[in-house]
Amino acid sequence: MRKVAVIGMGHVGATAAFILFTHGVADELVLLDKNETKCRAEWGDLRDTLGRNDFYVNVKWGDWKELADADLIITAFGDVAASITTGDRFAEFPINTKNAVEVGQKIKDSGFKGVIINISNPCDVVTSILQKVTGLPKSQVFGTGTFLDTSRMQRVVGEKLGQDPRNVSGFNLGEHGSSQFTAWSTVWVNNRPAKDLFNEAEKEEMDRLSKDNAFMVGKGKGYTCYAVATCAVRLARAVFSDAKFYGPTSCYVESLGTYIGYPSIVGKHGVEEVPVLDLPADEQAKLEASAKKLKDSLASLE
Numbered sequence: 001m002r003k004v005a006v007i008g009m010g011h012v013g014a015t016a017a018f019i020l021f022t023h024g025v026a027d028e029l030v031l032l033d034k035n036e037t038k039c040r041a042e043w044g045d046l047r048d049t050l051g052r053n054d055f056y057v058n059v060k061w062g063d064w065k066e067l068a069d070a071d072l073i074i075t076a077f078g079d080v081a082a083s084i085t086t087g088d089r090f091a092e093f094p095i096n097t098k099n100a101v102e103v104g105q106k107i108k109d110s111g112f113k114g115v116i117i118n119i120s121n122p123c124d125v126v127t128s129i130l131q132k133v134t135g136l137p138k139s140q141v142f143g144t145g146t147f148l149d150t151s152r153m154q155r156v157v158g159e160k161l162g163q164d165p166r167n168v169s170g171f172n173l174g175e176h177g178s179s180q181f182t183a184w185s186t187v188w189v190n191n192r193p194a195k196d197l198f199n200e201a202e203k204e205e206m207d208r209l210s211k212d213n214a215f216m217v218g219k220g221k222g223y224t225c226y227a228v229a230t231c232a233v234r235l236a237r238a239v240f241s242d243a244k245f246y247g248p249t250s251c252y253v254e255s256l257g258t259y260i261g262y263p264s265i266v267g268k269h270g271v272e273e274v275p276v277l278d279l280p281a282d283e284q285a286k287l288e289a290s291a292k293k294l295k296d297s298l299a300s301l302e
């Protein structure tokens with residue numbers, strides 16, 4: 001039995017719940033939100049899907065005590081309008097740092113012992129607070145981080161070369177926010193390194209395109225949901241299948257002293273390993289600058 005709770009039934013949480021439900025990733029699904037009317041409505045809508053769904057899922061809502069024996073929690077609480085209207089994910093900092101303490105405490109009080117995958121923004125900061133407040137091991141609390149930014153980069157590079165984005169390997173690193181960057185030294189397409197495929201101007205243009213897309217989508221529909229929810233469910237599957245999946249998450253990097261987007265190995269215990277990347281000096285400097293921004297933000301709360 002795989003029991004998953006999703007906290008935050010807004011656009012992202014509801015989409016994640018729908019994917020978990022329709023793809024048979026959870027046997028038991030618990031929906032939670034401070035807005036009980038919305039939460040109950042999402043539950044009702046999913047329940048009506050059962051007669052046509054490929055999987056039976058025991059879907060519940062509203063009872064935080066259900067977290068006690070859950071295997072995995074996806075957190076997607078917040079107020080996305082703040083991020084979208086300002087074009088800055090840090091606009092949710094004052095809102096979600098408080099929410100993270102409140103939700104983290106409820107998770108702790110429930111006695112939950114499983115894995116948390118955080119989506120809420122600013123993703124790395126919220127992940128860090130959730131880990132501190134719940135007291136769970138750092139390996140068991142991680143965020144989607146630059147898994148989404150990396151997917152955007154793969155899409156842009158793939159389009160430029162007329163390739164399926166899945167033929168593109170490599171990582172975007174750093175904060176899930178304005179200081180993240182494509183680590184071009186890690187990018188390969190069909191066994192050819194980026195340095196043999198693109199000049200500096202092309203790389204800069206692709207960087208811009210992959211960063212801008214989030215806000216183009218956000219401005220147009222008021223939020224983004226499919227890409228990030230797919231990222232979170234992909235990571236949830238890696239946990240349930242003990243896949244030892246290698247990909248960028250918001251994980252705790254000892255050498256940087258913070259949660260940050262960095263490649264990690266995800267299995268049944270969460271982030272089980274964070275292999276050290278050998279980056280060129282310019283990329284290492286960008287990563288350290290991004291880590292400093294995150295550490296300074298967290299320090300501002302003390």
Ligand SMILES: NC(=O)c1ccc[n+]([C@@H]2O[C@H](COP(=O)([O-])OP(=O)(O)OC[C@H]3O[C@@H](n4cnc5c(N)ncnc54)[C@H](O)[C@@H]3O)[C@@H](O)[C@H]2O)c1
Nearest residue numbers: 008010011012033034035077078079080119120121223228
């Ligand atoms: N990490 C990423 O890549 C990524 C991508 C997209 C969105 N996000 C973030 O995900 C979060 C959710 O996005 P959305 O579009 O669903 O937002 P939304 O505003 O539509 O929904 C947020 C939901 O959280 C609930 N909520 C707020 N505080 C809560 C609390 N203390 N306890 C329980 N529920 C609470 C609200 O009632 C609301 O239903 C935002 O922080 C957003 O910025 C992250």
